[in-house]
Amino acid sequence: MGATKTDHFTDKQNQIATIAKALGHPARIAIIEYLLKVNECICGDIVNELPLAQPTVSQHLKELKNAGLIKGNIEGNSVCYCIDEKTFDVLKEYFARIILTVTNQKCC
Amino acid sequence: MGATKTDHFTDKQNQIATIAKALGHPARIAIIEYLLKVNECICGDIVNELPLAQPTVSQHLKELKNAGLIKGNIEGNSVCYCIDEKTFDVLKEYFARIILTVTNQKCC
């Protein structure tokens, strides 16, 4: 036990859960907000901004990238990171549909 | 180590992360989608629907409720669960703002 039963759920359910999970940490939200503010930056900038060590930030960036929430382009010896809009769109559309459906329902 | 450094981030960042984290599991997404389909239901209905034991479902419901994503009203000896729209609205608005901001940016 302890492992999530991923194979019992649909691909869409796993996709949404994976994206949401990547956003389920304040440090990663802070990274997204920082990227939003500065448009693009390198890992070192985030290390200077957040109260976390460089390996920790690097790991958070990796998870955000795996979830498709950010892009990372190699530029010389540094990596330029920025937000990947399309994955946020997936989430926004998903929640919009939920809200639209719920509005027509009456709760207990 | 292993504990999240919650106090180093803003209330808003922690709020969004907490909600996202609650949605970061396929079983909880499946519960939300089931509630969306049937409007309202009791815990036992979800147990019949998902490949998870009753205590596990109860725990997932607790986390969704703590995050404000669902409501649970006691009705006799059962509990009627349904989606709590306003917390989804918080997320939708948050992502909408991100997308709006990113659209005006050029990436590396």
Place this chain on the structure above:
DNA sequence: AAATATTATCGTAATATTGCAATATAAAAA
């Protein structure tokens, strides 16, 4: 009151996440 139905809690095992020091990797600069 006893039996039943429904949900929550406890305890525990398995696994995952978080965070960082140390180190590796790779490109740029000296």
Place this chain on the structure above:
DNA sequence: TTTTTATATTGCAATATTACGATAATATTT
């Protein structure tokens, strides 16, 4: 080519999450 700069990876300790059997709690039914 050596040094510097920037990032990633490894390994590990602390903590959190996931899942479930056993059991408790509570209201309904008989």
